[in-house]
Amino acid sequence: MKKKNKPESEMMGYAYDPQLSEGSAKVPLFQTSTFVFKNAEEGKAHFHIAYGLREKAENESMSLAYSRINNPNLEIAEERLKLWDKSEGCALFQSGMAAITTTILELTKPNTLILHSSPLYGGTDHFIEEVLPKYNIKSMYFDSMKSLKSIIEKKNKEFPEIEVSLVYIESPANPTNSIVDIEKSKQLANHFSTKKDKVYVAIDNTFMGPVFSQPIDHGADVVLYSATKYIGGHSDLVAGAACGSNEVISRIKTLRVFMGNMASPFTSWLILRSLETLKLRMEKSAENASKIAEKLKSHKNVDKVHYLGLVSKDSPEYKIIQKQYSSPGGMISFDVKGGEKEAFKFLDNLNLVKLAVSLGGTESLACHPYSMTHADVNVDTKISMGMGESLVRLSIGIEDADDLIDDIICSLDTI
Numbered sequence: 425m426k427k428k429n430k431p432e433s434e435m436m437g438y439a440y441d442p443q444l445s446e447g448s449a450k451v452p453l454f455q456t457s458t459f460v461f462k463n464a465e466e467g468k469a470h471f472h473i474a475y476g477l478r479e480k481a482e483n484e485s486m487s488l489a490y491s492r493i494n495n496p497n498l499e500i501a502e503e504r505l506k507l508w509d510k511s512e513g514c515a516l517f518q519s520g521m522a523a524i525t526t527t528i529l530e531l532t533k534p535n536t537l538i539l540h541s542s543p544l545y546g547g548t549d550h551f552i553e554e555v556l557p558k559y560n561i562k563s564m565y566f567d568s569m570k571s572l573k574s575i576i577e578k579k580n581k582e583f584p585e586i587e588v589s590l591v592y593i594e595s596p597a598n599p600t601n602s603i604v605d606i607e608k609s610k611q612l613a614n615h616f617s618t619k620k621d622k623v624y625v626a627i628d629n630t631f632m633g634p635v636f637s638q639p640i641d642h643g644a645d646v647v648l649y650s651a652t653k654y655i656g657g658h659s660d661l662v663a664g665a666a667c668g669s670n671e672v673i674s675r676i677k678t679l680r681v682f683m684g685n686m687a688s689p690f691t692s693w694l695i696l697r698s699l700e701t702l703k704l705r706m707e708k709s710a711e712n713a714s715k716i717a718e719k720l721k722s723h724k725n726v727d728k729v730h731y732l733g734l735v736s737k738d739s740p741e742y743k744i745i746q747k748q749y750s751s752p753g754g755m756i757s758f759d760v761k762g763g764e765k766e767a768f769k770f771l772d773n774l775n776l777v778k779l780a781v782s783l784g785g786t787e788s789l790a791c792h793p794y795s796m797t798h799a800d801v802n803v804d805t806k807i808s809m810g811m812g813e814s815l816v817r818l819s820i821g822i823e824d825a826d827d828l829i830d831d832i833i834c835s836l837d838t839i
């Protein structure tokens with residue numbers, strides 16, 4: 425039996441035949457909107473599959489037709505991304521929000537309820553709180569650290585008549601690094617599934633995936649990414665991804681055809697470049713972050729550090745972290761002593777670390793979630809989820825750890 429290589433070994437060549445592209449060692453950029461069919465039958469087969477009029481037969485590969493539907497750069501990047509999550513299917517999008525909203529729209533329907541963890545990325549929160557209610561899709565927050573029984577009771581008490589259509593979670597959550605139990609979320613989805621309607625679990629795995637966490641192993645049905653972050657990794661592209669079974673991804677891809685929000689050939693090509701160094705980059709940023717978190721912990725102007733590597737062994741989260749994650753990752757948030765004034769002072773005095781939103785790039789970034797990425801989130805939700813005005817979020821890059829520590833500590837000293 426042929427030995428299966430690790431994903432990092434496959435990122436340079438998987439799903440690409442150089443002989444189909446003049447021997448080019450690297451995947452060329454297929455900057456074209458349309459493709460020439462061999463014959464009319466091929467054109468017919470393509471559109472019948474793309475529009476969901478029939479399923480693809482076993483071993484049937486879909487021909488290329490039009491870059492809103494498929495393109496070699498898009499497809500090869502999807503094939504490679506799948507390897508990390510060990511998923512059957514993957515769909516790349518033009519942004520993380522496109523991946524999230526298209527998946528939610530496909531898996532939910534009017535007059536139903538979404539059960540979700542909190543906090544969520546500000547854009548996702550806005551979509552669930554402000555956009556979906558227009559289609560009479562309601563939402564209820566649940567805390568996965570509570571018992572399954574108490575979550576079910578809460579739903580039955582607050583929304584007795586409404587059918588659950590989706591369990592949506594984000595773990596570790598942006599920006600607090602709080603953890604959601606994927607297995608319990610799956611049990612919750614199973615409880616509300618019926619013979620006719622399966623309730624899916626979708627998880628935003630942007631902070632840890634795909635290298636340090638494979639949520640499908642714990643029961644997730646769809647794994648979502650802002651590929652703008654670690655997957656893209658150089659802060660030079662905006663993209664998103666959804667990974668899951670063929671069944672669910674082909675549904676999501678069909679909706680993508682009509683939303684027209686696929687990743688472009690150039691974005692997909694950049695992602696192919698980025699995937700080659702994904703593991704190296706994520707490991708280095710996690711190594712740097714562990715050192716920085718240790719220093720922050722003992723600084724006089726820091727109140728609390730929220731970092732997976734510092735979670736106490738006796739907390740309920742610890743076991744879940746051990747189960748779900750193979751590293752504490754590269755994201756740190758911490759509360760400065762004081763409030764917005766002190767947090768801004770810290771941010772304004774950084775030099776090497778740039779003051780910017782986004783995360784997962786080669787360079788370290790710092791931001792103030794309360795007034796920036798999560799400005800739109802309800803104030804009560806922010807406060808109850810530990811996202812106050814003193815919170816600062818750091819995305820640690822791949823610079824020299826000592827240089828980063830000097831910059832961060834010098835800036836903290838100025839408060």
Ligand SMILES: Cc1ncc(COP(=O)(O)O)c(C=O)c1O
Pocket residue numbers: 519520521522545547594598628630631649650651652653662663664782783
């Ligand atoms: C956890 C998380 N999910 C989703 C998104 C949205 O991704 P994008 O900006 O690529 O649309 C972000 C963006 O910051 C994020 O941090």
